[in-house]
Each structure stands twice: as C-alpha cells, then as structure tokens.
Amino acid sequence: MTTLSLKVNKITQEAEGIQSYELVDPKGGLLPMFTAGGHLDIELGNGLARQYSISSDPADVDRYVIAVLREPESRGGSVWMHDNLKEGDAVTVHTPRNNFPLSDQAKHHILMAGGIGVTPMMAMARDLSARGESFEMHYCTRTPARTAFKDEIAASNFADKVHFHHDNGNPAEGFDIAGFLKDVRDGAHVYYCGPGGFMHACEQAADHWPRGTVHFEFFSVDETVEHGDSEAFQVEIASTGQMLDVPADKSIVDVLRANGFEVETMCEEGICGTCATVMLSGDADHRDFVLDDEEKERGEFIMVCCSRSKSPVLKLDL
Ligand code: FES
Known part of the structure; x- marks a missing residue:
C-alpha cells in the first residue's frame, strides 16, 4: 500500500x-x-x-x-x-x-447522513451535482450548531437538494426514516452513513428495498451485533494445500501470520476492508461491516481479521 x-x-x-x-x-x-x-x-x-x-x-x-x-x-x-x-x-x-462507491445503475440517489456521517455524502453530492445526476440528501443532526458544512451546503449549487432534519436530542422529533423509505422508488438507490442508532434505523427502514439498491458505510463497530460463540475450524491454503487450524480464540489473521503469511491489515475489526481475501470455497461467517448482504451471499471475499467459518474448512486464495 x-x-x-x-x-x-x-x-x-x-x-x-x-x-x-x-x-x-x-x-x-x-x-x-x-x-x-x-x-x-x-x-x-x-x-x-x-x-x-x-x-x-x-x-x-x-x-x-x-x-x-x-x-x-x-x-x-x-x-x-x-x-x-x-x-x-x-x-x-x-x-x-473506496468501500462506499456511488452506483452507476441508479436513476436517482438518496443520500442519508447522520451527524458526522455527512463526510462521504459531501463528496457524493458534489460529484452527483457536477455530473448532473438526480439526487437528494437528507442530513440528520441534533441541532444546527452540530451541523458540519451547513454554510458550505447553503452556498453550494446543490443547496436545494439537501434537507436538514434536527431532532434536538429526541429521535422521536427527528426525521421519520421508516416513513420516508416505506415506498420503494423505482430506480432509486439509498446510501446511509452515521452513528449506530441512525444505521439501525436506516437498515430497518430499507430492509424491503431491492437487493443491490441499498449501500452503507459504518465508521465504527456496531456493538449491538451479536455474533454468537466462536468455533474452531480450518483454513486451506489454495497454493500449497496446507490445512491450518483456527482455534476459537484466534482470528484467521493470527493463524496466517503465525504460519508465515503476510496479511495487510489496518483496523482489525471489520471496518476498513484492507484484509479482504478471496475465498474459493466454504461457508463464511461474515462478521465485518464492509460487505453488504449481497456480497456476503456471493461469498467471493472474506475479511480475515474478524470473520470466521460456519463450515469445517474455508479455502482461501493464498
Ligand atoms: S483490517 Fe480492516 S476490515 Fe480487516
């Protein structure tokens, strides 16, 4: 890198x-x-x-x-x-x-920002505006005083696309995300980024949207997700046929490094996507916050810093 x-x-x-x-x-x-x-x-x-x-x-x-x-x-x-x-x-x-790119399939982009989650949305709004694409942005914060970039947005050429929502610390007073995303809009894609409560609200609200139309980025680990107990399994190294034991208390990265494999990592908690490794077979127990449901189902990649295996063996393209 x-x-x-x-x-x-x-x-x-x-x-x-x-x-x-x-x-x-x-x-x-x-x-x-x-x-x-x-x-x-x-x-x-x-x-x-x-x-x-x-x-x-x-x-x-x-x-x-x-x-x-x-x-x-x-x-x-x-x-x-x-x-x-x-x-x-x-x-x-x-x-x-970039783990959070704009879709080139969308006819309309719905950007949903919670607090500091506005940062990627600002770049998206500038890019979409410059390309003349159809979009709207909903920016949820507690108060105007906690709303970063508000003057910049007001002075931008996309100001009319941005809707501010302040809840004054009471989510019940804030933007009705569930109501807003209730009806699926044909050709629209939804993007969301923000703190844990906001991510949950968006995830639930967009649950019925078609596969591939909902995109998100976590910037911290979602502590509310329960992964259950960790079991031991094996990884098979495709290039050598080696079988390595991954005990319940070790990550795949730990085991790979202990066996002389160099694996690049950054966050080591499933946020950044640095350790994405190609998976050739097996049933991964994805515990990261990078891959969406469709990508997890496709099973092409696994984040080896945090994810595990549901099958006894996971074959990695190493
Ligand atoms: S090192 Fe960041 S997702 Fe694995």
Missing part, C-alpha cells in the same frame, strides 16, 4: 466538536485521485491508524478534506486528531480507497 506524507494546510471548526482538516502535498503537487465515498487511512503517530471519509470534491486533485468528530469515548483516534494536529504538521496517509 502506498503511503503519502501530506501537510495539514488548514483546520476549520465546522460545528460543535467537529473539525475539518485540509491535507495537501507539501510541495504543492497533485494528489492521487479518489472517487466519491472514498476514505483515507491516516497514521496518527501514536501507533493508531484510522479511516476518515473524504468530504472534498473528487475533482479537486490538489487537496483532501476530512472531518472528524471529537469522541472521547471512542478508541482515541478522534481525540488525538483534535488535540495534537496543528496546521503545518505532516501526516502520513495511505492512498484513498
């Missing part, structure tokens, strides 16, 4: 607890392209690496903008970003990747 050393060019207070960071090449050069919905893996200098969606326009090839909500209860990445990064600092990032 290619890394880039970038300069923090500008830090902006976007809303209560939310700062955006504009990252540029220190020599003023162009940056690798990204597509709307893409994210950066940022090395935080304290041994952590975190994924942040890019909010800037994919057509801007000289900067990436990310926005970060300071979350003291989280694993520390956002606090480190807020408390340590200063304008002019250098940061190491990995070239952008």
Whole structure:
C-alpha cells in the first residue's frame, strides 16, 4: 500500500466538536485521485491508524478534506486528531480507497447522513451535482450548531437538494426514516452513513428495498451485533494445500501470520476492508461491516481479521 506524507494546510471548526482538516502535498503537487465515498487511512503517530471519509470534491486533485468528530469515548483516534494536529504538521496517509462507491445503475440517489456521517455524502453530492445526476440528501443532526458544512451546503449549487432534519436530542422529533423509505422508488438507490442508532434505523427502514439498491458505510463497530460463540475450524491454503487450524480464540489473521503469511491489515475489526481475501470455497461467517448482504451471499471475499467459518474448512486464495 502506498503511503503519502501530506501537510495539514488548514483546520476549520465546522460545528460543535467537529473539525475539518485540509491535507495537501507539501510541495504543492497533485494528489492521487479518489472517487466519491472514498476514505483515507491516516497514521496518527501514536501507533493508531484510522479511516476518515473524504468530504472534498473528487475533482479537486490538489487537496483532501476530512472531518472528524471529537469522541472521547471512542478508541482515541478522534481525540488525538483534535488535540495534537496543528496546521503545518505532516501526516502520513495511505492512498484513498473506496468501500462506499456511488452506483452507476441508479436513476436517482438518496443520500442519508447522520451527524458526522455527512463526510462521504459531501463528496457524493458534489460529484452527483457536477455530473448532473438526480439526487437528494437528507442530513440528520441534533441541532444546527452540530451541523458540519451547513454554510458550505447553503452556498453550494446543490443547496436545494439537501434537507436538514434536527431532532434536538429526541429521535422521536427527528426525521421519520421508516416513513420516508416505506415506498420503494423505482430506480432509486439509498446510501446511509452515521452513528449506530441512525444505521439501525436506516437498515430497518430499507430492509424491503431491492437487493443491490441499498449501500452503507459504518465508521465504527456496531456493538449491538451479536455474533454468537466462536468455533474452531480450518483454513486451506489454495497454493500449497496446507490445512491450518483456527482455534476459537484466534482470528484467521493470527493463524496466517503465525504460519508465515503476510496479511495487510489496518483496523482489525471489520471496518476498513484492507484484509479482504478471496475465498474459493466454504461457508463464511461474515462478521465485518464492509460487505453488504449481497456480497456476503456471493461469498467471493472474506475479511480475515474478524470473520470466521460456519463450515469445517474455508479455502482461501493464498
Ligand atoms: S483490517 Fe480492516 S476490515 Fe480487516
């Protein structure tokens, strides 16, 4: 994976607890392209690496903008970003990747953002607007003061497509997501990103939409998902025929590394998609938050940092 050393060019207070960071090449050069919905893996200098969606326009090839909500209860990445990064600092990032692309099949795009989940939606809205595609965006936050990018949206040429919904801390007062998604709209695709409660509400509300028309991105592990007990199984290495035991208390990555295989990982909790590995046979017990239901059913890939196997053997293309 290619890394880039970038300069923090500008830090902006976007809303209560939310700062955006504009990252540029220190020599003023162009940056690798990204597509709307893409994210950066940022090395935080304290041994952590975190994924942040890019909010800037994919057509801007000289900067990436990310926005970060300071979350003291989280694993520390956002606090480190807020408390340590200063304008002019250098940061190491990995070239952008995209687990949340826009569909080229959609006749209409419905972007649903909850709080800081607006970051990928900003890039999507800019891209869709530039391409003249049909879309609407619903942006749910607690209050206007907690609404990042609201001035930028108001000044944009897609302002009339964005609908703001504030619940003042009481979800019952907020956007009726279930009611909004009740009727399936022909040719429309739904995209959602936000905190846990918002993700659940969207998932349930869009449950009856046709396969392949609903897209989402988690930015933290959904702690409410119960995976049940972990059982032991074996992985078969396609290139060598080796059979490796994966005990109940070890991940596939642990076992692969212990046997000399190099596996690239980043989050190690099923969020970033770095460890996606081709699966040739077996019945995976997918425990990641990257693949959608259709991709899980297709069974082409498995996230080996967190997923397991329901079948006694899982054959991997390694
Ligand atoms: S390392 Fe991030 S999904 Fe596996």
